[in-house]
Amino acid sequence: MGSFRELLAEAGISEQKWRVLRVLSEGGPVEQTKIAEQACLLLPSLTRILSAMEKEGLISRERDSSDRRKTIVELAEAGEALIRKHSEESAQISADIEARFGADRLKTLLDMLEDLNKL
């Protein structure tokens, strides 16, 4: 019954990198600004994280040809492999937490946090 921390330790990556991988896995290649939004990261943090991930072969980056301000990021092979290797266990852990905490309560909690954030 591994926790998320253990999963990430096993995978050898940070929570942030995992979130980035998941965003890319679910939405396909995207520009960095959108990754930042979906992964709850500021652009300066994302810049560094992506540089590291690029060196590690988890992702690749290239300029958008139609708007050369943008950089499009996509999963590289090592990134896809990581996702394949751990996504099932990750889903299991999420489901477990949801079950133990209560799906309804979890939804309520997330809604409240969003409200508080808007406030």
Place this chain on the structure above:
Amino acid sequence: MGSFRELLAEAGISEQKWRVLRVLSEGGPVEQTKIAEQACLLLPSLTRILSAMEKEGLISRERDSSDRRKTIVELAEAGEALIRKHSEESAQISADIEARFGADRLKTLLDMLEDLNKL
């Protein structure tokens, strides 16, 4: 209707330092471990924060005579002055948030977060 960030910017200190000041203000002189618990900080972070606050004259530290492993921290004059200057406004902001979000909902939210944390 200034937010907390503005208050802190005005006071020229970080959220963490403000939390430390409040812990000291409410509980009087205490050892660092207890400050860390109440202010939600890890000891290494607290060590550095207190060093900075000591230089700024906000707090003072001295060894506990009965147990010389412990360091007792207390508010210094500048720290008390900061508290006096901003505690009222701080309370106002808290009350405002509580009112806008709903006292009941806020309590529920905090309880849920605690539960989730225990999980």
Place this chain on the structure above:
DNA sequence: CCTTATTAGTTGTCATGTTAAGTATTATTG
């Protein structure tokens, strides 16, 4: 006692959070 374990802090290292400033590219406006 003496060794070992525990407690309280500190220090080091590295990643991230955060704000501000800088660069390059594209869009707008007069």
Place this chain on the structure above:
DNA sequence: CAATAATACTTAACATGACAACTAATAAGG
């Protein structure tokens, strides 16, 4: 079309978060 603004990042600088290793002091066990 030229000057200006806006967008999409990057870089820099500093504080903080997090984990590990370390020191000093006290407590526990044999």
